[in-house]
Amino acid sequence: MMGSVMGATGFGPPIYYVxxxxxxxxxxxxxxxxxxxxxxxxxxxxARALERADAxxxxxxx
Amino acid sequence: MLSxxxxxxxxxxxxxxLAIAFGALAAxxxxxxxxxxxxxxxxxxxxxxxxxxLFIHAPSAWLxxxxxxxxxxxxxxxxxxxxxxxxxxxxxxxxxxxxxAFLTLATGSIWGRPTWGAWWVWDARLAxxxxxxxxxxxxxxxxxxxxxxxxxxxxxxxxxxVGLVNLPIVxxxxxxxxxxxxxxxxxxxxxxxxxxxxxxxxLLSFAGLTALFIALAIVRTRAAxxxxxxxxxxxxxxxxx
Numbered sequence: 001m002m003g004s005v006m007g008a009t010g011f012g013p014p015i016y017y018v019x020x021x022x023x024x025x026x027x028x029x030x031x032x033x034x035x036x037x038x039x040x041x042x043x044x045x046x047a048r049a050l051e052r053a054d055a056x057x058x059x060x061x062x
Numbered sequence: 063m064l065s066x067x068x069x070x071x072x073x074x075x076x077x078x079x080l081a082i083a084f085g086a087l088a089a090x091x092x093x094x095x096x097x098x099x100x101x102x103x104x105x106x107x108x109x110x111x112x113x114x115x116l117f118i119h120a121p122s123a124w125l126x127x128x129x130x131x132x133x134x135x136x137x138x139x140x141x142x143x144x145x146x147x148x149x150x151x152x153x154x155x156x157x158x159x160x161x162x163a164f165l166t167l168a169t170g171s172i173w174g175r176p177t178w179g180a181w182w183v184w185d186a187r188l189a190x191x192x193x194x195x196x197x198x199x200x201x202x203x204x205x206x207x208x209x210x211x212x213x214x215x216x217x218x219x220x221x222x223x224v225g226l227v228n229l230p231i232v233x234x235x236x237x238x239x240x241x242x243x244x245x246x247x248x249x250x251x252x253x254x255x256x257x258x259x260x261x262x263x264x265l266l267s268f269a270g271l272t273a274l275f276i277a278l279a280i281v282r283t284r285a286a287x288x289x290x291x292x293x294x295x296x297x298x299x300x301x302x303x
Contacts (some may be wrong), residue, residue, distance in 0.1 A: 008186055012176075012247045013276040014110060014111035014112055014176070015111070016112055017112060017173070017175070017176055018114050018115055020114065020172050021115040021118055021119070021168075021169040021172045021173065022115075022118060024172075025122070025169065028161050028164065028165050029161070029165075029271075029274070031155075031159060031161075032161050032278055033274075033278065036278045036281045036282050036285070037281065038102050039282065039285040039297045040281050040282070040284055040285040040288070042285075043286075043289045044069065044284075044285070044288045045289035046275065046288070046289075046291075046292040047292040047295065049289040050291075050292055050295035050296060050299070051291075051295065052118055052299075053299070054295060054299070056149065060114055
């Protein structure tokens with residue numbers, strides 16, 4: 001309805017705008033999910049590796 | 063309950079299942095909201111298909127403010143009680159809030175072009191949301207610029223508390239000033255002014271994205287706790303060597 005009126009006045013079809021908004025949201029939210037999970041995984045692995053190394057050092061020392 | 067979770071060991075024990083529960087809730091509610099937004103809600107009488115953008119824009123705006131309330135509360139807790147976990151939570155929430163503030167501005171701009179005829183207007187609501195986004199960026203930049211962890215946490219917390227002043231301005235700007243932005247239609251005293259066909263996908267989107275935000279905030283706080291633990295162990299090893 002309004003989309004066709006706006007299309008005729010040079011705004012382009014609504015699908016461009018709706019697609020751009022949801023596409024951008026998918027990229028931003030997707031990046032937030034992936035980066036958060038990668039960060040958690042990386043630091044958890046690092047902390048556990050250091051704990052294991054500490055435990056190994058203690059065992060070797062005693 | 064919250065004071066109990068302030069203990070990092072206890073937080074790590076309970077936060078994993080909690081993050082999974084909120085993540086699962088988001089995984090159910092968000093696709094449901096999208097389905098309703100695209101296939102159940104009809105084109106709006108005045109805005110046509112463009113109104114569908116609001117199902118992502120309005121929840122993003124809510125989360126940008128919700129995130130800043132969380133940032134402020136965590137910062138206050140850190141300043142008063144010196145809970146390191148509160149500082150970790152504040153630092154974890156800031157990029158998420160910034161992401162949703164950015165989405166609010168971007169999707170609002172995409173919606174504004176065909177409906178208002180402009181990508182941007184210096185309206186009180188838009189300007190105050192931009193200030194909120196800048197507070198998030200300022201907080202993250204300040205935290206990143208100071209090497210001393212204690213000093214960085216304290217300076218960041220003070221900046222976050224100063225930024226709280228902006229929240230009522232964002233919320234009530236549409237009532238205090240004559241703005242192009244429409245007044246509140248869901249979060250207001252009394253019943254929402256929106257038709258049920260639009261209200262249902264909007265509320266589902268609010269709930270789904272809020273669950274996702276909480277899940278990600280927990281995940282990022284857990285990452286911060288692991289990071290502190292790894293850095294402390296590394297320092298201890300270096301001191302021995």
